[in-house]
Amino acid sequence: MHDTVFFLGKGGVGKTTLSSTFALALARKGKNVLVASLDPAHNLGDALETTLNGRPKKVEPNLDALEVSLAEWVDKYLEESREQLKANYSYNMTLNLDSFFSILKYSPGTEEYAVLWAIEDIHCRLAPSYDFVVFDTPPTALSLRFLSLPAISGLWVAELTKLRERILKSRQTIVRLNPESPVAASCVDKNDDKVYGKLSSIRTRLKALDTLFSKHSFLSVIVNPDDLSVFEALRIKEELSRLGIPLSAVCVNKQGVSDAEWKQTEELSHLPQFVFDFCHDGIRSRKDLETIGVEHLLHYFLDKQGKA
Numbered sequence: 001m002h003d004t005v006f007f008l009g010k011g012g013v014g015k016t017t018l019s020s021t022f023a024l025a026l027a028r029k030g031k032n033v034l035v036a037s038l039d040p041a042h043n044l045g046d047a048l049e050t051t052l053n054g055r056p057k058k059v060e061p062n063l064d065a066l067e068v069s070l071a072e073w074v075d076k077y078l079e080e081s082r083e084q085l086k087a088n089y090s091y092n093m094t095l096n097l098d099s100f101f102s103i104l105k106y107s108p109g110t111e112e113y114a115v116l117w118a119i120e121d122i123h124c125r126l127a128p129s130y131d132f133v134v135f136d137t138p139p140t141a142l143s144l145r146f147l148s149l150p151a152i153s154g155l156w157v158a159e160l161t162k163l164r165e166r167i168l169k170s171r172q173t174i175v176r177l178n179p180e181s182p183v184a185a186s187c188v189d190k191n192d193d194k195v196y197g198k199l200s201s202i203r204t205r206l207k208a209l210d211t212l213f214s215k216h217s218f219l220s221v222i223v224n225p226d227d228l229s230v231f232e233a234l235r236i237k238e239e240l241s242r243l244g245i246p247l248s249a250v251c252v253n254k255q256g257v258s259d260a261e262w263k264q265t266e267e268l269s270h271l272p273q274f275v276f277d278f279c280h281d282g283i284r285s286r287k288d289l290e291t292i293g294v295e296h297l298l299h300y301f302l303d304k305q306g307k308a
Contacts, residue, residue: 002218009222010232011139014253019136020047027063031131042067073114112145150210225262
């Protein structure tokens, strides 16, 4: 069952338009839907003609929407990390956490982890109240980084867990040889060790997200009839393939924007293709979204759910 939908692709190909249209069509089919924007340059509220924030807002019957504030999630992620460090290393008064975290806020990877934990929060806390969650994603670079984090970070955490186990075993050996050793005052059993427990918790969370992306998500890459967006779609496909995350479909958006001859690349042609014409008058209202015509994609998606 693919109860989570991601629309991926290069900036400007139409991710917000198609994700909002698809969510709207699902809702009007009687499905209870949440559509969430992960893009820092939020346009979802504009497409749905409403003002959004980080809490689900009723757009119309069966459809709620929200826009994730990455700045808020970065602060939340750093604050949780700060409190965890304080709890584990409160004895070390020389550790300047404020200085450390003021730098970490701008460090590579911080924003990606914030996006990942925002997705986890939506999946665990909000998704059970809906039939489907549809994500409008950021441009390719950030999307690929947060999609890859569960697998890559999982490897690092696994190695750190093994290292922690070796440290605890070494402590146990020292205590057996010298019960009066200062080590005896520290934790020697992994079942009582806060660090080992935290690593195990992170591994569980990352594994659940990896499973969400690889087994329970419908990922559609959007291209325009031009080489640049296709090249970027190929990069998305290759990177996701390395991560064991399959693409489900290709949406060719803005067909007819140019009279130039165009043909889908062979590497993407084996995937189900859904074509959407260019809207010459633009998208100015929720009613305009109805003219895009996502019925063929919607029927394919719902049919896949019935067979899952």
